[in-house]
Amino acid sequence: MDRRILGIHDRAAAAAVAYGGVISRRRLRDLGIDRNEVRLQLRQRRWVAHGRWTIATHTGELGELARRWRAVWEVGQRIAALDGPTALQHAGLRRWSDDAIHVSVPHTARIHRVEGVVVHKVRSRPIETLGPGELPAVRPAPAAVRAAHWAVSDRQAALVMVMPVQQRLCTGSAILKAAELVRGRTRRAFVARVAADIALGAQAVGELDFAELCRRYGLPEPSRQVVRQGRRGRVYLDVRWPCGLVVEIDGAGHRWGLSVMDDNLRQNAVALGGDTVLRIDLFGLRIAEEQFMTQAVTAHARLTVGAQPVG
Structure with a gap:
């Protein structure tokens, strides 16, 4: 390869590294490489044009x-x-x-x-x-x-x-x-x-929304922030009905760090105490409301028919 052409190629390739292997025609002009030299590199298939302004200093796929x-x-x-x-x-x-x-x-x-x-x-x-x-x-x-x-x-x-x-x-x-x-x-x-x-982190917002949803789907309004005594101290349940159905409404923070572990321990403790626990993430209330509320209605109906109040 001609030494001058090799120098042009090396200069352009070095500058293109910062852009992932491509360089603009404007940047090439700043390097002193005019359109005729660019045309030569393209014609000899050392470079590839990817549009009007973008030149790849290689012939492979773009990253x-x-x-x-x-x-x-x-x-x-x-x-x-x-x-x-x-x-x-x-x-x-x-x-x-x-x-x-x-x-x-x-x-x-x-x-x-x-x-x-x-x-x-x-x-x-x-x-x-x-x-x-x-x-x-x-x-x-x-x-x-x-x-x-x-x-x-x-x-x-x-x-x-x-x-x-x-x-x-x-x-x-x-x-x-x-x-x-x-x-x-x-x-x-x-x-x-x-x-x-x-x-x-929206747990409280979710509870308010959920009370309104209960009315809309024909469920009796549940008790909120019900306190139970667990092995690790007090357990606060988001919402609970007397039939033993508990719904936990998870805000955004419930998916971070150790929150998942803490929530799992709490849910397991409540279930071992005899309650049925459904979990609804707050985004579920936003984008899959009908599916989640149908589950709540079904669970409430099953636990209510022929059941005695659990507490």
Whole structure:
């Protein structure tokens, strides 16, 4: 290979490392590599063009970082930012699958379609919602709220809001603040309720909601915060009926740390005392209300028919 061409290739490849093996035509110009030299590298198949502005300094598949840079460059670096689920994945979100790259742009932007990229026009993207780093990306909390608005179902929306908090990418209070700042076009009331649930750990909120649900589904109103004496001290039951049916309503905090162990011990102790225990997570009340309440109605009917009050 010509020494001059080798020098060009080495310079570009070294600069592309920071971008996952791709580089923009603008950055190549900054390195002193003009369009004719780029064209030569492409023609000789040392480099590959992935759109109008993105050049790979190799001929292999693009990795995640390269695909994200490509999305921003091709949509427009001055207007585009990773957002929603892609911004969360960029921040380190695990166990979430979405092969598309999601970016947001101002609602007045004129854009063209980019393969593999989902472009969302948003009315507002305050500067404080953008995270640090050269690659434009929305911070986890507002990205989670955006992802919830863009989700295909309430179930997916609730999940994408709680997962970043569970994985310590942001706090519940940050989710609540982001829900006030980011005003999506869909499921606004639902997102606001879930954000409050996450921020508050929401056991008390869940109990109030559950009392209203009992009335709606024809169940008698249960007693709340019933005290039982367990082997490790007092046990507070969220709701209980005289027939011996107990429903435990788990807020967001019940899935973190040692809370699961503590809840299991408590449930086992209550069951050994003769009660029937159903568990309903608070998000279940939001997205699978009918299924959970049908279970509660069925259990109450079975325990009530021919049974004597248990306490």
